[in-house]
Amino acid sequence: MQRRSIKPFRAILLLGLGLGLGATAALARDAALLERGKYLMNGVVACGNCHIARGEQGQPLFEKGLSGGMVFDEPVFKAVAPNITPDPETGIGKWTDAQLAKAIREGVRPDKSIIGPPMPIEMYRHISDQDLAALIAYLRDQPPMRNAVAKSTYAMPLPPSYGPALASVAAPSVKDKVKTGEYLARIGHCMECHTPRSPQGRLEMDKLGAGGQTFKGPWGESVARNLSSHANGLKDWTDAQISKAIRDGVDRQGKPYKPPMGYGFYRSIKDEDMAALIAYLRSLSPMP
Ligand code: HEC
Ligand code: HEC
Structure with missing residues (x-):
């Protein structure tokens, strides 16, 4: 009777410990993802350069976050940067991660409509899976801001798509x-x-x-x-x-x-x- 199986309370203890470690690892992973998202957003990716809220004179309103409003007035279109804060009515609050990923990397909204220029989708098709998850983690972490912006108008046909659906994109070594x-x-x-x-x-x-x-x-x-x-x-x-x-x-x-x-x-x-x-x-x- 020496080689007895683990006593129930020990099993529960071990199980609890295992879950705890798993949860800690997941939290650390989430924190690292958010950190990367912050670095990219406040650095080279700079979605805010277009999506930051704008006042009447086009001045950035940093306190209103990425709630949009910048107008791009070109001969063939008048585009308006949308609100990409998690507000459920005027922002992207109701979109799932997969829907956000498809919008950012492939330029397709949940209703299947195509996102037009100047959002640089051709370039964003290269965003790696990991960095895309980091950008989404960042967007989700932002305070929701209510700000309804006008719709863009295009006097040119938008492409039917920016390319085939992307399953996975690897980062370079x-x-x-x-x-x-x-x-x-x-x-x-x-x-x-x-x-x-x-x-x-x-x-x-x-x-x-x-x-x-x-x-x-x-x-x-x-x-x-x-x-x-x-x-x-x-x-x-x-x-x-x-x-x-x-x-x-x-x-x-x-x-x-x-x-x-x-x-x-x-x-x-x-x-x-x-x-x-x-x-x-x-x-x-x-x-x-
Ligand atoms: C939204 C458009 C835009 C983006 C995006 C952009 N640039 Fe520029 N860049 C410009 C413009 C316009 C100028 C010139 C500004 C002026 O003359 O006042 C410039 C100037 C420069 C210069 C100065 C070069 C010289 O000969 O004087 C460098 C270097 C540069 N950009 C590198 C980059 C790099 C690297 C990136 C990406 C990380 C980048 N730019 C992204 C529009 C852009
Ligand atoms: C050069 C300006 C520019 C940059 C940079 C840019 N966007 Fe956009 N984005 C736009 C414009 C303009 C639209 C609206 C286009 C339209 O109406 O079809 C848009 C649309 C979107 C949409 C669709 C929202 C909706 O409600 O329809 C999302 C999501 C989005 N952008 C996220 C991002 C993210 C995330 C980044 C950075 C990785 C980014 N954008 C960088 C200009 C930009």
């Missing part, structure tokens, strides 16, 4: 600096602005990073610069100068750049991510 930089530049949609567009509004991918798009707004006009390794681009720039331009929004003479690039967000990009971004920019073929 952290050991590959250029690939990591490319990934960050995609989820930060740098090239959405820094690549020229055809008259039909399509990005000219063979001129990736060559700059040239014009942005009009309360700031007047700004033109996206050439980020390629050409002399007209970043060839003669040091890493420190590039990083300062992205984080502080100033040129090599210290003169401030104009919006709409989200310098205020990019300030919090970590050094290793900045180094990867710069390595990627240096890998772009030179373009005049």
